[in-house]
Amino acid sequence: MKLADLLTLAFWKGISTGAVDKLPTLMYVVGHFTRADIPAFSDFKDLTAQIAAVRSTFTSVDKGVKVVTFLDGGTVEKLVILRDTMLLTPATSKSLWELGKLVGVPKITVDPDPERELFYKKNMDILLRDKPDVFEKYAINDAVICVKYLERLIDMYAGILGKRKAPATLTAIGVDLLMKKWKTDLKMDPLEVIGKQKVVSKIYSKRLGYYKTEKVEVPLEQVAFYLPLATECYHGGRGEQFWFGPAFVDDWTDYDLAGAYPTAMALIGFPNWSNLRQTTKLDDFTPGTLGIANVRFEFPKSVRFPTMPVRSENGLIFPRAGVSNCSAPEIALARSLGAKVTIMHGVVVPTDASKPVFRDFIRECVAKRLSFKKGSLDALFWKELSNSSYGKTAQGLHSKRVFDLRDQEMKDLPPSKITNPFYAAFITSFVRAALGEVMNGLPQNVCVFSCTTDGFLTNATAAQIAGASSGPICQLYSESRDMLTSNPTILEVKHRVRQPLGWRTRGQATLIEGQADEGDGVNIVLAKGGIYTPQEVDSTRLQNSFITNLFLNRTPSDRIEMATKTGIRDMVNFDADLVEKETSKRLNMEFDWKRRPVAVWDAVGPDHLSFATEPWDTIDQFIEMRRYWESFAIETPRCLKTVADYRAFAISVMSQSSLKDGGSKYLKRTDPDLNRLRQSLCAAWRNSKAGLAKGVDCKTAQHFADTLTDAGIPCKRSDIENARSAFKPKNCPKTPAVIIALTKLLTVFPSLEIDTLVTSRDGIDIIAAMDRPNPFGINSENGAFVSTEDA
DNA sequence: CGAGTACCTGACTTGATTGC
């Protein structure tokens, strides 16, 4: 059936039952997750040319679909605008069931038995056969929810912007509202706000065969010059796991910066783009400055959480020293933490703080949100508007490929009307800086367990938190907060637990729940870090114990099942239907090595490897480390669950890092140090190098092999015969095992030149961490926490 | 929409085995 046929049928039924007396020429067709429905139309191929794929589903963007319907014996052309409620729903309530609750239409249950219910939903044809009346009700109910929701949305839009329309996405409403604020209320020119101008350009039109003049929006020249640097200075949120494994038992609190991104946005004053200037003066970069820079930095050893972001393939890293592209708030913070900072390339945009560009918009969103009941559709709607506007300032900065339906190819997501890298860089930098200021303000004996974008988990007391959140950045944050909500509080408590478990960025669970009675969910911290829990495991508590068991009992070969749906590309290119496909993914609950282990031990209760961390000295150390980890664990099955596992990895790391420059290629996974030593010795013997002489220091290959084996280096005759390539000097890592073996060999071959065999580099040493005590003073007998002050 | 992975592919190295 074609889309047109469906509409004809609907009109015909509407007229014949008297429900419809006038036919519209322009209409919205709405569904929830239209990716499931649209491909079912027989003219799907033609439709794709007129609709767009947004966030993996279908909607109309800048134009509608022309549809010809047959009514009263004649043909009538209608314009259809497609909408997907999925794209118009606040982030927390994506399911149709949630949506139904928001508009007051509950979803219909088809069977009282939950198992039958699930079965019917997966096999709608059987439901139609068994209970046709229920089927019809159920099917229509979904449509009712969508229509009611869209009507509500159109009403809301009209109430705010005075025009009756349904935009394609929620964020589009936010941008429209912001534009209105700028133009009507604040009398600002949107182009001036984001540093652009209109110019007339001549474009040759192939179709018309002559030049057309067109007005295009381009960045002001003095701004354009620095856009690449500003884009480099824009990063996402800070996410790190500072501790691996089970923590000690204590009062742990999960804090969140209240409304982080909107709060930072509200601080931006009206920019004077034409007076933008280059500077390398540190004092030009204050916490509130709209400024970006490429800087060299070095933090003192005493700073536990360095705050300068450095981009890597695996996300943001915060090393002790290096080169960072960041914004003014982080530069100011680094200086106040005692870091040596040198600005190599810096740009500052003067702003008028008395004319903030986003504050009124945010304030209106916050006021509107607070005027509605918490959790209601309106409240969620307004929250989404302010939160999503930050994302729009960053849209299109880092290239993101999206599938273009019309041209059937991947294209870059274009910038939005309010994309501006200076803003995006400032907003995110300010939030990271606020987080960094608090974490570094805590006493050394307080443990910070993890952090994600705008929150962190710590065993600090309320008084310690208060003491840590009084720095200049927090002050500014508090002022902005006060201005927006008349409440200067900056940190909110999200969860309280007694013992957390952590493995990687965005990977935390709860071993012992908290005892707060503030409601459900407060006592459990759970961030699954990309791990799927089965559908039947539905409550947070069940999911938490599922994840915890997964972690404690994991093996390298564990896989987790997940359901994926046919993607848009496959639907369009191969005419594939939307089906669920069961796939499995390797379970990865190992550390991400964004920090360096500083003290390692086997924890008790639950029994598992545990370690505290410190920052890497440089980004290169991290990059190297990640490479070692990937080759060690992801290809060879191995989890780090005990100190013995850790030791094997630590030796592998030292072996590889001390060789570097090609020498570390093809090191063995198990006993890399001794295997390489054997290889080197065999080549040395065959070529009479490194103080060995073939036929003199052992008559036959077999004899030499036996001698090595006796010294603790397993060796076979074939190993010597296979040593066909030239002897490579200094090609052997200097691990404790290698030194012991060589010392033994020296008694057999006194002329052996150890320095010719063994590398002179030191490499990355995470072996020594096994000898260091837990800095937070665990009593290893029972796992109980002993504060360093008492100990 | 950014962050973080998993998976695929093709080229290269290594170590066990075999025949001379």
Add this chain to the structure above:
DNA sequence: GCAATCAAGTCAGGTACTCG
């Protein structure tokens, strides 16, 4: 003892995909 052979292991780069 040496050369040839082969399967398994290793490496590097690119891409697709999901979650929060």
